[in-house]
Amino acid sequence: MSPILEIRNVTKKFGGLTANNDISFDVAPGEILSVIGPNGAGKSTLFKQIAGFEKPTTGEVRFKGERISGLAPHRVARLGVVRTFQETTIFRSMTVRENVIVSHHLRSRASLLGYFLGTATARADEAEFARSADEIIDFLGLGAIRDELASNLPQGHLRALGMAIGLATQPQVILLDEPFAGMNHDETMRMVALVRRLRDERGVTVLLVEHDMPAVMKISDRIVCINFGEKIAEGSPAEIQANPRVIEAYLGSEDAAIGM
Amino acid sequence: MQNQPHAAPLAAGKGLTMPKMLGVAAFLAFVFAAVPMFIAATGRWDFYYTLTSVALLSIGAAGVWLTFYIGRINIGQGAYALAGGYVSAVLITQAGVSFWLTLPLAGLFCALISVLIGLPILRLRGVYFAMVTLVLTEVARLTALALPVTNGAKGITSIPLPGGVSVFGITLIPDFATLQNPRQAFYFAAIGLMILVYVILWRIVNSRLGHLCRSLQQNEELSASIGVNTAWLRIMAYAISSFFGGVAGAMFVSISQSIYPSSFVVQDSVNFMLYCFLGGLGYVFGPMLGTLLLYFGWDLLSVAGKYQLLIYSGAMITLMLVLPNGVLSLFDRKGGGK
Ligand SMILES: Nc1ncnc2c1ncn2[C@@H]1O[C@H](COP(=O)(O)OP(=O)(O)OP(=O)(O)O)[C@@H](O)[C@H]1O
Numbered sequence A: 001m002s003p004i005l006e007i008r009n010v011t012k013k014f015g016g017l018t019a020n021n022d023i024s025f026d027v028a029p030g031e032i033l034s035v036i037g038p039n040g041a042g043k044s045t046l047f048k049q050i051a052g053f054e055k056p057t058t059g060e061v062r063f064k065g066e067r068i069s070g071l072a073p074h075r076v077a078r079l080g081v082v083r084t085f086q087e088t089t090i091f092r093s094m095t096v097r098e099n100v101i102v103s104h105h106l107r108s109r110a111s112l113l114g115y116f117l118g119t120a121t122a123r124a125d126e127a128e129f130a131r132s133a134d135e136i137i138d139f140l141g142l143g144a145i146r147d148e149l150a151s152n153l154p155q156g157h158l159r160a161l162g163m164a165i166g167l168a169t170q171p172q173v174i175l176l177d178e179p180f181a182g183m184n185h186d187e188t189m190r191m192v193a194l195v196r197r198l199r200d201e202r203g204v205t206v207l208l209v210e211h212d213m214p215a216v217m218k219i220s221d222r223i224v225c226i227n228f229g230e231k232i233a234e235g236s237p238a239e240i241q242a243n244p245r246v247i248e249a250y251l252g253s254e255d256a257a258i259g260m
Numbered sequence B: 001m002q003n004q005p006h007a008a009p010l011a012a013g014k015g016l017t018m019p020k021m022l023g024v025a026a027f028l029a030f031v032f033a034a035v036p037m038f039i040a041a042t043g044r045w046d047f048y049y050t051l052t053s054v055a056l057l058s059i060g061a062a063g064v065w066l067t068f069y070i071g072r073i074n075i076g077q078g079a080y081a082l083a084g085g086y087v088s089a090v091l092i093t094q095a096g097v098s099f100w101l102t103l104p105l106a107g108l109f110c111a112l113i114s115v116l117i118g119l120p121i122l123r124l125r126g127v128y129f130a131m132v133t134l135v136l137t138e139v140a141r142l143t144a145l146a147l148p149v150t151n152g153a154k155g156i157t158s159i160p161l162p163g164g165v166s167v168f169g170i171t172l173i174p175d176f177a178t179l180q181n182p183r184q185a186f187y188f189a190a191i192g193l194m195i196l197v198y199v200i201l202w203r204i205v206n207s208r209l210g211h212l213c214r215s216l217q218q219n220e221e222l223s224a225s226i227g228v229n230t231a232w233l234r235i236m237a238y239a240i241s242s243f244f245g246g247v248a249g250a251m252f253v254s255i256s257q258s259i260y261p262s263s264f265v266v267q268d269s270v271n272f273m274l275y276c277f278l279g280g281l282g283y284v285f286g287p288m289l290g291t292l293l294l295y296f297g298w299d300l301l302s303v304a305g306k307y308q309l310l311i312y313s314g315a316m317i318t319l320m321l322v323l324p325n326g327v328l329s330l331f332d333r334k335g336g337g338k
């Protein structure tokens, strides 16, 4: 099967600092691929370039054969590649449900003027968004807090809400930046199961950055490891765990937990 | 969260409920019946002028409020009021266009230049955007001084009163010059315009368009990642905002029948912003109330003589500290409610 996403020789320089150096790998449709690496390795930078938030200095990212690097984020999202944020990024002064409803923007059939005038298409859209939002909320187990103001939620729920926002755009590829951060063991395992279902039931290709190694090993089909901006290994969880360069990269860092 | 000038819970009303309809009815009865009766009874005809000013200022403030709604502090509405005023004045005096037609044209002109100005500056956030808009009013004044068509410092004077409008021989709007009491006519026109503007604003805020604006205000990056063309939406909101500014300016000019480069100055731009702050950024009708309170508050304080400005500023600061979400937040029991 041809890859859904191709990362081709991506290099990103911030002034004198090379955050990504000539990174290349492919992502197959329906795959769960994790990008791991110590703090500051350049993982988030790579995600930002895939989603259009940063432009590669050189190299490119292709989605279904079409170049997407350098496009504006909303155009990349429109094509079906959507990023969630490392920081818990949500619309704070909206309720959970409002957050998810507003995030259905890409599915709008009515124009903004149509929404202003309240045309039939606009009303149909709104009804559909509300229905779909409730479905996503239930899928992620957020039903009990659907009318809570997002700014009142604890960390674990914020992560789930971030994912709900991503799902509302009906992505083909979703980029999850540290989706399990700030979660306890039980919450993490529940999220792991959810990410699996996301792929199994909705056919979404998942790329994730995560420091929680047990979760990564459990969830990933394949893993790419980067260190100091360079890709140092790529392979199955078992291969990565046994890779001497990966072990070396993690030894002496606080994340010596690889192989657990 | 670098861009949270007002992370207040937004409590713009949802849908028309019974109490709201009653409120609207009471408001209409007040402005169209009670006020004219009161003025006729007391003979305080100058009141019409005051209330007309409040109505027009609150139209400009409505525009500023919409820019706030996408998370931008706009201290440049005076520039658009001035531009709108000149467009109307020039069209009436030099091209003989009907005043009523110049009203939307002034708005459109302002919307157009706001797109050109907004393209570069709407990328800026927080105080940076605010600073640039603050300069705009001064730029507008200097432009009006320099351009031949605006007649420099002498301005444009003796602008005729609005003419009549009739369709198929039926008079929709009488010629203001033939009226016994043009002040009352201006009052009705300004109030009508204000209601129209606030209905539009209310509809924007309560439609999906408004929800998208809120998403922009709360987190632009996330908004982009859910597929919103944030640059375009910002421009749209700013253009509508400037449209309102231009319309308000045009109407002002027709009342004073003259316009000068100093007809709207930086202080006016600052005031537009204060009206919004005071009334409440979370409420569509906030800027209307804010304008009313500030305009009358200032007048009432004139009894304090030389302390007027001191008391006024002190009261403003206190209000902003005590009620950071505006006067209307007093009525918002639930704090984060709808
Ligand atoms: N906009 C920027 N300007 C300058 N330097 C940047 C910028 N963004 C990231 N960097 C630098 O690039 C390097 C990689 O950062 P990045 O956020 O991609 O790391 P990361 O692998 O996601 O780390 P973490 O695990 O801590 O999230 C870091 O040294 C960071 O300081």
Ligand SMILES: [Mg+2]
Binding pocket: A043, A044, A045, A086
């Ligand atoms: Mg990161």
